Amino acid sequence: MNFQERVSKSIKGISDSFRVLLGPGWLTMLADVDAPSILTAMQSGYYTGLAMIPWLILLTIPLYFIQELTIRAALGSGKGMGTLLREVYGNKAAAASLIAMLIIDGAAYVGEYAAISAIGLLFGVPVVISVILVLVFHTVIILMGGSYKRVENVLLAISAFILVYLVAFAVVPIRAQEMYGALLSIFLPSSYSNSLYLTLLAANIGAVIMPWMLYYQQSAIVDKGLRREHYTHERFETVMGAIISETLMIGSLLVGYWLRVKGGVVDGFQSALLSISRIISPYWFIVAAVGMVAAALLAIFVISLGFAYGLSEYFGWPSGLSRRMCEARGFYAFYVVEVVPAALIILFMRDLVNLILGIMVFNAVALAIPTYLLISLVSRRDVVGDYTISRARAIALYVVTTALIIAGIYAIMTTI
Numbered sequence: 001m002n003f004q005e006r007v008s009k010s011i012k013g014i015s016d017s018f019r020v021l022l023g024p025g026w027l028t029m030l031a032d033v034d035a036p037s038i039l040t041a042m043q044s045g046y047y048t049g050l051a052m053i054p055w056l057i058l059l060t061i062p063l064y065f066i067q068e069l070t071i072r073a074a075l076g077s078g079k080g081m082g083t084l085l086r087e088v089y090g091n092k093a094a095a096a097s098l099i100a101m102l103i104i105d106g107a108a109y110v111g112e113y114a115a116i117s118a119i120g121l122l123f124g125v126p127v128v129i130s131v132i133l134v135l136v137f138h139t140v141i142i143l144m145g146g147s148y149k150r151v152e153n154v155l156l157a158i159s160a161f162i163l164v165y166l167v168a169f170a171v172v173p174i175r176a177q178e179m180y181g182a183l184l185s186i187f188l189p190s191s192y193s194n195s196l197y198l199t200l201l202a203a204n205i206g207a208v209i210m211p212w213m214l215y216y217q218q219s220a221i222v223d224k225g226l227r228r229e230h231y232t233h234e235r236f237e238t239v240m241g242a243i244i245s246e247t248l249m250i251g252s253l254l255v256g257y258w259l260r261v262k263g264g265v266v267d268g269f270q271s272a273l274l275s276i277s278r279i280i281s282p283y284w285f286i287v288a289a290v291g292m293v294a295a296a297l298l299a300i301f302v303i304s305l306g307f308a309y310g311l312s313e314y315f316g317w318p319s320g321l322s323r324r325m326c327e328a329r330g331f332y333a334f335y336v337v338e339v340v341p342a343a344l345i346i347l348f349m350r351d352l353v354n355l356i357l358g359i360m361v362f363n364a365v366a367l368a369i370p371t372y373l374l375i376s377l378v379s380r381r382d383v384v385g386d387y388t389i390s391r392a393r394a395i396a397l398y399v400v401t402t403a404l405i406i407a408g409i410y411a412i413m414t415t416i
Helices: 003-021 024-032 035-048 053-058 060-077 081-089 091-122 127-142 148-171 176-185 189-193 195-206 211-224 228-261 269-279 282-315 329-337 340-348 353-366 368-378 381-387 391-415
Strands: none
Touching: 024 060, 024 148, 024 211, 024 228, 024 282, 035 091, 035 195, 035 228, 035 269, 035 282, 053 060, 053 176, 053 195, 053 228, 060 081, 060 211, 060 228, 060 368, 060 381, 060 391, 081 091, 081 211, 081 282, 081 368, 091 127, 091 211, 091 269, 091 282, 091 340, 091 353, 091 368, 127 148, 127 282, 127 329, 127 340, 148 211, 148 228, 148 282, 189 195, 195 391, 211 282, 211 368, 228 269, 269 282, 282 329, 368 381, 368 391
16 A cells, blocks of 8 residues: 555545544534523633532533433434424424424524624624624525535534634633532532522523424434434434533633633623633634634524424424425425524614523423423334333433423522
8 A cells, every 4th residue: 555545544534533523413512502601601600610610510411311312213213303203292292392492492593693793793793784694694504405414514614613612721720729619519508599609500501401402413313314323423423522512611611710810701792702802812802702603603503403303394394404495495494584583683682691591591491391202202112113211211311301400490480
């Protein structure tokens, strides 16, 4: 084998490795770190120091194990979540799950547009221009439909920019004593008597798993044409994505913590970025702004695809990016139209920080319907075949999901 052949083989090996790591699981996990989630993590660091880090580490576990159910459901049944819910539980249960997702989607879009609009203003771009640019970009990319891989490659490129928040681990100094205090705080009863701590905890729980994540990953696996032999690869991709996702949240938290130490302000997207410019450097202001815009854009794409998949499957319409627009008109129409109301809201509402925090808290509660139904689906051998989970694991997932929901409800009740 000559040098050129060895180089070609090495490049092919690297390409194959990336194909294993990057796909529906990776995009779902990176879209999970959207702009409101980054702001929530920054506010957590700003107001509670490092106290949320142990929780963010722990939340990696349910994030992976709940999302892993979508792999089992997709490969075991060959169907998207919307189709499975309708066929197994009937139209009412499927509709209830979709309605819960629609509410979350609408609120999430507002948060994403708020982030992009606020950042645009810092660069002298009017809100209306930012909104129009996002709508156009969102629509143009979907015109590339007819090839799932073509659209996925664009989304993978966007996801790469979100990784800039990993730099926080190199920029922000952390002392061992501070980390020990953070680890200890999770066991202190006094932490849970603090209403702000509870609100931020619930917001971080709500930022971990959202209904659209379940719909998107399951349907995207089917749309991409993954088969049983891809099961191990997809699980590995998902666990790596879960680890990176929560690591990015911790990185964002460290930024907020450092801004507090140095006298910065984190009461919104603009104040956080301006503080980064003043305290860290103007260069990192640009890097952080680009990362946050990328996070918002990726989330808008994945959320709207998740709903378009779910709704089309509910009505039994042809769906998927592997189909051309003329073959799946309903799928593409809902993808394009769903984001418009949120874009209009942004033109009239500007101060959305409290709303965004409330959205994150509400996510922890709205997760109930689709997650309980998904656990039940993957517990049935007649639905997913060999991919069924054990009774013990199903019970554990029910308990964990219920605990997350109770935490969200408790935080809401203590802050009213």
